[in-house]
Amino acid sequence: MAIRELGEFGLIDAIGDNTIFRPESVVVGIGDDAAVIRPPKDKLELFATDMLVENVHFTCDTIRPRDLGYKTIAVNLSDIAAMGGRPTQVVISMALRPDLDTSFVTEMYQGMKDICRQFGVNLVGGDTVSTKGPIVLNCAVLGEVESQHLQKRSGASVGDWVAVTNTVGDSAAGCELLLKKKASYTEAEKKLITAHVTPCPQVELAERLACYATSMNDVSDGLASESNELAKASGVRIRIDKAKIPLSRAMTDASLDKDKIDYALYGGEDYQLIFTMPPIRTQELIDNEITVIGEVVEGDAGVFLADGNQTVRLLPKGYQHF
Ligand code: ADP
Numbered sequence: 001m002a003i004r005e006l007g008e009f010g011l012i013d014a015i016g017d018n019t020i021f022r023p024e025s026v027v028v029g030i031g032d033d034a035a036v037i038r039p040p041k042d043k044l045e046l047f048a049t050d051m052l053v054e055n056v057h058f059t060c061d062t063i064r065p066r067d068l069g070y071k072t073i074a075v076n077l078s079d080i081a082a083m084g085g086r087p088t089q090v091v092i093s094m095a096l097r098p099d100l101d102t103s104f105v106t107e108m109y110q111g112m113k114d115i116c117r118q119f120g121v122n123l124v125g126g127d128t129v130s131t132k133g134p135i136v137l138n139c140a141v142l143g144e145v146e147s148q149h150l151q152k153r154s155g156a157s158v159g160d161w162v163a164v165t166n167t168v169g170d171s172a173a174g175c176e177l178l179l180k181k182k183a184s185y186t187e188a189e190k191k192l193i194t195a196h197v198t199p200c201p202q203v204e205l206a207e208r209l210a211c212y213a214t215s216m217n218d219v220s221d222g223l224a225s226e227s228n229e230l231a232k233a234s235g236v237r238i239r240i241d242k243a244k245i246p247l248s249r250a251m252t253d254a255s256l257d258k259d260k261i262d263y264a265l266y267g268g269e270d271y272q273l274i275f276t277m278p279p280i281r282t283q284e285l286i287d288n289e290i291t292v293i294g295e296v297v298e299g300d301a302g303v304f305l306a307d308g309n310q311t312v313r314l315l316p317k318g319y320q321h322f
């Protein structure tokens with residue numbers, strides 16, 4: 001059935017159940033003029049938003065509605081994680097074409113509820129409008145953080161290590177593979193595509209790292225761009241050792257068009273974390289969830305990439321909307 005036939009209220013009814021996964025923090029969810037939330041006690045509140053636009057961030061023939069719903073929320077939870085916080089509530093606004101099938105929306109909300117359940121986040125409201133243009137999906141997210149664990153971009157200082165979580169570059173490689181629309185993909189290629197369509201926000205890891213990190217950013221636009229943001233905000237020089245950038249097994253196994261490091265540096269949408277920390281070996285390092293890729297050194301603000309005997313300035317290239 002087309003959305004046109006179901007109507008705005010029918011559609012909201014079809015998506016509005018099973019949306020509360022952290023009941024203690026919500027007084028009123030979907031169904032009134034505004035959601036009513038209990039503010040966190042003795043914590044700072046975090047508030048962010050991120051939007052996905054059809055044909056800019058996704059195309060309907062390369063992502064399933066369920067994955068699209070998952071990703072819309074994932075990118076927002078990642079922004080809260082990057083502040084060292086825990087996401088608590090989301091609202092979703094969407095502009096949809098009336099001829100779109102209702103199942104597109106109900107499946108998309110399944111994906112949204114999947115990730116909300118996974119991270120204990122409530123979906124407490126939104127707005128639904130029609131459009132003749134591309135689909136627009138916007139999420140706004142609330143989160144909370146203990147003030148001593150807040151991670152800004154501006155806290156790095158000389159001597160700190162620069163580290164990243166897990167591996168980087170998979171999502172950009174997956175995006176490239178997806179756009180080739182091949183009839184079949186290898187196991188390695190499928191893993192890269194999964195990293196692109198259903199990125200996992202590093203909420204739990206961020207909370208642990210927040211106890212000792214000095215600055216943090218999520219990798220939405222590639223390491224080159226994100227490291228420059230840390231360097232600029234902190235007013236420091238960062239040196240990254242190219243050989244230390246962690247690539248996944250899938251990345252190593254797949255055959256790709258570009259130099260593999262380029263996906264990590266200039267790709268994006270990994271939603272891993274780049275952060276700085278005092279140079280102390282920790283349990284997390286031993287657990288292999290994080291890799292030290294460089295350090296904060298004396299000098300003017302900026303990022304330099306060491307590649308063997310050569311060191312070159314790493315410019316914040318990557319995807320930019322304008
Ligand atoms: P109002 O006219 O007060 O803006 P709406 O009719 O737009 O209310 O929405 C009714 C209820 O449904 C509100 O609680 C709103 O938060 C919720 N809602 C509307 N669209 C969505 C959506 N896309 N996702 C989740 N909740 C939604």
Ligand code: MG
Pocket residue numbers: 126127128
């Ligand atoms: Mg409304």
